[in-house]
Amino acid sequence: MNLDGCAHLRSFKTRKGTEPFRIVHSYFIIAASQEARKRKANSCYCHMCKQHRPRLHACLHCVFFGCHGARHIHEHARVKQHNLAVDLSYGAVMCFSCGDYVYDRELETIARDQRRKAAKNGQVKELCCPWDPTSAEIELLQRNPKRRKITESSTIGLRGLINLGNTCFMNCIVQALTHTPLLRDYFLADRHNCQMEDNANMCLVCELSRLFQEFYSGVRVPHIPFRLLHLVWTHARHLAGYEQQDAHEFFIAALDVIHRHCKGQNSESETNPHHCNCIIDQIFTGGLQSDVTCQHCRCVSTTIDPFWDISLDLGSDDARNNNNDTVNRGTSSGKLNGCDNHPESTTLTDCLKRFTRAEHLGSSAKIKCNACQINRESTKQLTMKKLPLVACFHLKRFEHSTRYHKKISTYVSFPQYLDMTSFMSSRRNDNGYINGTIAEINSDNNRYALFAVVNHLGTIESGHYTCYIRQHKDQWFKCDDALISKATLQQVLDSEGYLLFYHKQFLEYE
Structure with missing residues (x-):
């Protein structure tokens, strides 16, 4: 990626400078004053079809507005040979x-x-990512699924990371984040408005913004993330030091720090008071619905909590208990160097079914019923009230107790494409799941595509993290610290899997 535009834009700036863009952006995008807003309302219509259509483009060469949907701006560019326009x-x-x-x-x-000048004068409210992921920005992504043009020989976005001493846990998460579509688009558009201007060197989001520019600059030599590591140690002190850390723990800590550094520039969401409208919440936050049903009167108490990831058990309780007994007895059966290599396998769908099935809480965990006003036996069921744009599934491979520490190496089969419709709250009734409507079942909004997989190799005492990332729809690469190598989809799907990253399928890119 060239940070100074394409050859055609550079040629245009040499001849006409930046004033045409400055005028268009000031009067027809920012439109900070009341007079400018009136001019925008009266002028912003397609000069061909005379309609106020969405995704209007302004020609940079002449005074012409054309709509993108009916391709009138394309026709103008072809006829007039005016090859540049502003959305x-x-x-x-x-x-x-x-x-x-x-x-x-x-x-x-x-x-x-x-934008900053208009905000300082109180003429606009938001500078950073004002879009709602259910509105115009997502419409743009849906209508333009091939917005990235990458050839098989392209190396854009592919860059290794130097291991600074047991920092593979950080490197693999950085690789996953830099290949998260909407996060990439956000940082490459330089939309972060730092809230720590007096001490910007301490802002993790500013460092991530620089990191994205480094990754997509076209430079191929490995990057040394020493500044990022310093900021991680500063803001998440429990991760400081050169001991091996948990990649999942780092992922959650990183999201939390980014969220805190962005939170001041966004108001709370009107639709969900539990989170703000920062870029992290827009992309990663979903809503988990918990329904507790009284077994006496069938009264249901419902709560909805936000989540950034979903942690999934890998097997049935009986199988897990048997494995625990084996370890506690100290036998070598099924255990090698701290790893459980039991032959049973499962699927991601099975794990999600276990996660969302109704669970009887038992007589020792009675809950006060709102209707009965006394403690009653109940069932509890978790379902998805709101799906995030990017879903992260954490497979719980590490178990810790006072008696043992172990890694569970059960093979979990996970798909390239995942449909979450069956786990939505709208499909729940007292007997479990019900059939959804045809529109609901066919909704693309519930379908996901795999784009990154973090793996842990070795034992719980001595291990190493690697990551598979998707740079192109059918092109996968293995990131092993500084080494980037080509991988096949089958290698990805056959890997052990520790963290699985999916984005909604309408964000599919070519």
């Missing part, structure tokens, strides 16, 4: 000669300065 919804520059949107650091700086 008035997002401020992105479209090059029709290249056939894609192009990123330009100078124009983005102009746009950011205009």
Whole structure:
């Protein structure tokens, strides 16, 4: 990726400078003053079909607005040979000669300065990622699933990370985050507005923004993430030191720090008061519904809690207890160097079914019923009230107790594409799951595509983390610290799997 746009945009800036973009962005995107908003309302319509259509583009060469859906801006570009236009919804520059949107650091700086100036004067409220992931931004992604053009020989976004001393747990999570589609788009658009300007060197989000620029700059030599490691140690002190840490624990800690550093610039969500509208919550936060049903009167008490990931047990309680007994007796059966190599296997769907099935709480865990007003035996069931854009599944392979520490190496089969419809709260009744409507079952909104897998190799005492990432729809790569190598989809699906990352399928990119 060139940070200074394409050759056509550079040629345009040489001839006409940046003033055309500055005018379009100021009057028809920011529209900070009341006069500018009136001008925008009166002027923003397609000059061909005379309609106020979504995704209107303004030609940078002349005074012309054309809609993208009916391809009137494309027709204007072809006839007039005006190959550059600005999307008035997002401020992105479209090059029709290249056939894609192009990123330009100078124009983005102009746009950011205009947003900051307008916010400082109280003329706009939000500078950073004001979009709701259910509205216009997602519509853009749905309508343009091939927004990235990557050839088989492309190395954009592929870069190794130097291990700074047992930091493979951090490197694999960084690889997964840098290949998360919406997070990548957010940071490459430089949308982070730092809330720690007086001490920006301590902002983890600023460092991540720099890291994304490094990854997508086209440089191929491994990156040394020493600044990121320092900030992780500073903001998550329980991860400080050169001991091997848990990749899942680092993932949650990283999201938490990013969330805290972004939280000040976003108001709380009106639809979910439990989280804000920062980029982390927009991408990773889902809603988990807990239904507790009284076995006497069938009264249901419901609570909904936000989540960033879902931790899944790997087998039935009976099988797990048998394994525990084997370990406690000190025999070598099924155990080698701290790893349980039991032959049984399971699937991700089986784990999700166990996670969402109704559980009888028993007589020793009675809960006060809101209707009966006394303690009653109950059942509890967890379901998905709201699915996140990116779902992370944590397979609980590590068990710790006062008597033993062990790793569970049960093989878990996970799919390339996952449909979460069966686990939605809307399909629950007192008897478990019910059939959804045809529209619900066919909803693309519940379907996911795999894009990253974190694996742990070795034992609980001595192990190593690696990561598979998808750089292209059918191109997978294995990230082993500084080493990046080509992988096949089958190698990914055959891997042990510790953290599984899926994004909603309508975010599919080519």
